[in-house]
Amino acid sequence: MxxxxxxxxxxxxxxxxxxxxxxxxxxxxxxxxxxxxxxxxxxxxxxxxxxxxxxxxxxxxxxxxxxxYTQYYKKEKGKFVLDVCTSFSCQICGGYEILDHLENKLGIKAGETTEDGMFSIQSVECLGACGYAPMLQVTNDKYVNNLTTEKVDSLIENLKQGKMPEFESIPMPQHETES
Ligand code: FES
The missing domain is CATH 1.10.10 (Arc Repressor Mutant, subunit A)
Known part of the structure; x- marks a missing residue:
């Protein structure tokens, strides 16, 4: 029912x-x-x-x-929804490798939720942070940029302890030459 x-x-x-x-x-x-x-x-x-x-x-x-919109969840999701961008810029910078790593680590595929209800993974379109590829977003909130498999591992460990990632302030290229 x-x-x-x-x-x-x-x-x-x-x-x-x-x-x-x-x-x-x-x-x-x-x-x-x-x-x-x-x-x-x-x-x-x-x-x-x-x-x-x-x-x-x-x-x-x-x-x-x-x-x-992938931001609207059409079914019940885990406590943390990890939206991994697999659009062009993220793709050429290793977005699918990040997605594979996450899927293997959590034992689920994109679109699924872990049995304990903690994590869901989604493969999503461009989130507008192409300059910081590959990246993901946590539950329609913080962006985690310039991902590596180590960074993904530490993100998962922190989330398990209920620690959301900090906002990442990344200088724009035009500001790096200013002094
Ligand atoms: S392609 Fe990933 S944020 Fe734009």
Whole structure:
């Protein structure tokens, strides 16, 4: 039997506020899906239906938006979702080697979650940090750049201890020549 999802009074108030930012309701889909993911941890089809019904839109429209972005989780994920970029720049800098290493280390394939519910891996499109390739993102949050297998190992160990990576400030090439 599929799980029942509902928005409470506070959620509905926030949704009304989101809707009021736009001249029509369709642009509200993205922030409302985000709100739903924040609340339920994912936007599986039953959550997409809730969003569609709440906004008075066809479920197919909400599903189209949710399925386009890997940032929306279409099924339950692990505590940490590791989005490994395998687009062009990351690919030529070893993105697939990083993905293979992670898959072997965690014993799962991209798209899967470890049995203990700690980690999910996703292979994703460009995250806009091509200059720091190869890279990954942790649960729609911190970027971990210039990856090596050692850096991946230390990331996993830290995450197991509940330590999120620090924000990495990396100088842009044009700043390196300034003095
Ligand atoms: S190709 Fe990986 S961040 Fe752009």
């Amino acid at each position: 599929s799980k029942e999802y509902t928005f409470d009074k506070d959620d509905l108030k926030k949704i009304e506020e989101i809707k009021s930012r736009y001249p029509e309701v369709t642009p509200a889909v993205m922030p409302v899906l985000w709100l739903a993911q924040d609340k339920f941890g994912h936007v599986e089809p039953a959550v997409q239906k809730l969003v569609a019904d709440t906004l008075g839109l066809p479920q197919a429209h909400v599903q189209g938006v949710a399925s386009f």
